Amino acid sequence: MSQTIKPLVAGNWKMNGLRSHLDVASEIAAGISSELAGKVDAMICAPATLIQLLAQSTSATALRIGGEDCHSAESGAHTGDISAEMLADAGATAVIVGHSERRTDHGETDALVKAKAEAAWRAGLVAIICVGETESERKAGRAVEVVSGQLAGSIPDGATAQNTILAYEPVWAIGTGLTPTSGDVEEIHWEMREALIARLGAQGADMRLLYGGSVKPGNAQELMGVKNVDGALVGGASLKATDFLGILAAYA
Numbered sequence: 246m247s248q249t250i251k252p253l254v255a256g257n258w259k260m261n262g263l264r265s266h267l268d269v270a271s272e273i274a275a276g277i278s279s280e281l282a283g284k285v286d287a288m289i290c291a292p293a294t295l296i297q298l299l300a301q302s303t304s305a306t307a308l309r310i311g312g313e314d315c316h317s318a319e320s321g322a323h324t325g326d327i328s329a330e331m332l333a334d335a336g337a338t339a340v341i342v343g344h345s346e347r348r349t350d351h352g353e354t355d356a357l358v359k360a361k362a363e364a365a366w367r368a369g370l371v372a373i374i375c376v377g378e379t380e381s382e383r384k385a386g387r388a389v390e391v392v393s394g395q396l397a398g399s400i401p402d403g404a405t406a407q408n409t410i411l412a413y414e415p416v417w418a419i420g421t422g423l424t425p426t427s428g429d430v431e432e433i434h435w436e437m438r439e440a441l442i443a444r445l446g447a448q449g450a451d452m453r454l455l456y457g458g459s460v461k462p463g464n465a466q467e468l469m470g471v472k473n474v475d476g477a478l479v480g481g482a483s484l485k486a487t488d489f490l491g492i493l494a495a496y497a
């Protein structure tokens with residue numbers, strides 16, 4: 246945990262949540278004391294259908310609301326897509342780009358992820374850029390190489406510690422209950438930090454680096470304690486208020 250960087254625990258609801266799920270966010274917001282909010286930022290990235298409702302219901306709380314993806318264009322003939330401006334208009338303050346499920350399901354390339362990050366900034370949103378190796382890439386000893394390549398290709402010039410957050414999510418750890426060892430997380434996060442400093446200087450030194458992949462209340466303290474881990478990106482455990490608050494409690 247860095248001395249100077251305020252950590253962020255962000256939930257990613259993925260394609261989960263009807264309006265009946267709004268109570269979960271309210272419960273999470275109610276569970277964040279002002280003391281805890283002084284130590285860690287908290288966010289839920291939600292399906293586009295819920296963003297406005299969530300932003301309204303949590304507006305007086307410390308919980309921030311984000312989107313899960315955006316198109317690179319501001320508007321136009323892109324049926325079914327959502328622009329960063331639309332997310333901002335609905336009350337989002339950030340958006341995830343380049344999640345491995347988007348890279349896999351929709352064939353998103355580093356170049357597209359980079360364009361989406363620039364779109365996020367254009368709309369005044371923070372870009373949460375995701376990178377991470379697959380199981381076969383790790384087994385082949387290529388984890389550092391793959392993550393470094395994604396990082397170089399997905400982060401636009403002009404990234405700052407204010408407009409960009411990086412999330413390392415090993416694909417094989419997502420939704421599986423498997424996590425890398427603390428040593429493996431430390432190695433990747435160190436490599437990311439070095440690459441960011443080499444490219445962005447002080448902005449890279451201050452940028453938040455989240456770990457994601459099967460983060461639960463039971464392993465949060467250990468994972469969040471790893472050097473250069475400045476918070477978490479949480480999938481399944483963000484759908485239950487007690488679990489998400491249990492992860493935030495690692496920073497209490």
Ligand SMILES: O=C(CO)COP(=O)(O)O
Nearest residue numbers: 257419420458459480481
């Ligand atoms: O993909 C993730 C967050 O973006 C991680 O998902 P899980 O926490 O369910 O493994």
